[in-house]
Amino acid sequence: MTRDPGGAGHRPAAHDAAAGAAAAAVPHAGAGSATAVAPALTIDGRACAFEAGQTILEVAQANGIAIPTLCYLPEAGHRDVCRLCVVQVAGANRLLPACSTPASSGMAVETDNERVRASRRLTLELLIGSGQHDCITCEALGACELSRLAYEYGVEPPARSATEDFPLVEDEYVVRDYSKCILCGRCWAACAQIQVHGVVPHPSGRRVERHGGKQWYPLPDLEHCDRCGQCVDACPVGALTERRARGAGRQWEFERIRTTCPHCGMGCQTLVYVRDGEVVKVTAAGDAPPNRGRLCRRGRFAVSDLSAADRLTQPLLRLGAGLRPATWDEALDVVAERVSAIVERHGPDAVAGIVSPSRTNEDGYQAQKLFRAVLATNNVDHRTPAASRAPLLDTASPAAACYDTGALAVLEQARAILVVGDGVIDDYPVAGAAVRRAVREGGRLLVVDSGHNALGPLAALRVTVDPLAVQGVLNGIMSVLLAGELNGRAEPLPHQRDLESLLAAYLPERVAEATGVRAEDIRAIADTLTTVRPAAVCAALGASDDVAG
Structure with a gap:
């Protein structure tokens, strides 16, 4: 797939002289007058008002009219690659991409006629035929946009899949199977424009110009990759998947729980995917503030710590040189008894508390109330000097906390x-x-x-x-x-x-x-x-x- 030479924002002169019936004017309040006339166009015979600078796709979405896309990632300004969003505009001599064609007054747009559907079917056939899209065993089944659109447009898989030697790039968190890559560029956009890391190359261009063929794919520079996983969220197919989630269940088998990431004070909103009481993966909760779809490595992948073999699942009491399992009531009684004895003998400042930086603000508040109001000491902190200065080495690093807040x-x-x-x-x-x-x-x-x-x-x-x-x-x-x-x-x-x-x-x-x-x-x-x-x-x-x- 190559980028269309017209590029985003390419606008034929036919747009301004679009044939067909003009859309009805839509009145709205305007400064300096009782009413003003908003520009409008028609989409599938429906009058739609729009604001200057909006594209056909943006107007359609604002009016509940579905136009399919695969490459479109508006939060990164990425568009005009997949050509699935083409529409017919009266007066234009070719189908135009809705994602990059500016809306203009009087424009008459058709989004679902046979010419448009035939173009989309051909594009889907080419995309499916260019890779190895084994939907039955694909991790993205149920969430894959390519699969959904193929079903909607009645596109059958080819009798024989592509036999190219596709790259397979893996790290400790993500499996990148480029036999399923459709070269939409969304992983590049997420890396370069949302996280601003720039470790994923742009996948457009001519294959013959890329050394060895494999360089045509958006292969990440893992040496400099931050492992934030934003590319996984952006991928519309099954090319990029979380290693931990592979084989853990189908999309419809997961319970999705909205919650707040506990790893720093940012308050990022997340969706936790759970099956049979076990956390499988974590993603961002859509466009919810404050993170608006972005997560870091800890927020996305530290979930693996939950199943670590050395994680404590119950209290342990020390007896001599050993430890024995105990109930929570037993453990809390021992702690209360010993802390009270120390305070009585040596005074309140003889005790101190360290609160885990991965706890919530509410937990931290309760802890400081315990020490200040009950034990009468200000000796409570939420990290050590070493944690404050240590570089982040892994998801379990004590430096994984942040102590500043802001929008x-x-x-x-x-x-x-x-x-x-x-x-x-x-x-x-x-x-x-x-x-x-x-x-x-x-x-x-x-x-x-x-x-x-x-x-x-x-x-x-x-x-x-x-x-x-x-x-x-x-x-x-x-x-x-x-x-x-x-x-x-x-x-x-x-x-x-x-x-x-x-x-x-x-x-x-x-x-x-x-x-x-x-x-x-x-x-x-x-x-x-x-x-x-x-x-x-x-x-x-x-x-x-x-x-x-």
């Missing part, structure tokens, strides 16, 4: 972003992807870290210092920001002289002497946050830790 939409819309610390990507991958998207759209990235932040290479300005000096650099930035705020006030604040004296201690020149960071860089960061709007600040793990944690 992804704020990051994606920001034109200036200050990232402080080393762990935004490792600790908070979904937010890290949002930062990358903002940079791709022209946002200015500023990074203050100790040299290990994966976002560093994207930064317009990067300040690298010893971890213990990060706080001093931040004080310098705040000194510049607050000084500008004070100078712009018409009336002085109470105790303004005291505040000015405090700020003088953190002038960029003084911070530069203490940290080695150039004073002009500190001022440049503060200036960017002041003049470029909207702006956002992200604090990663490690940014506020001191030597003692």
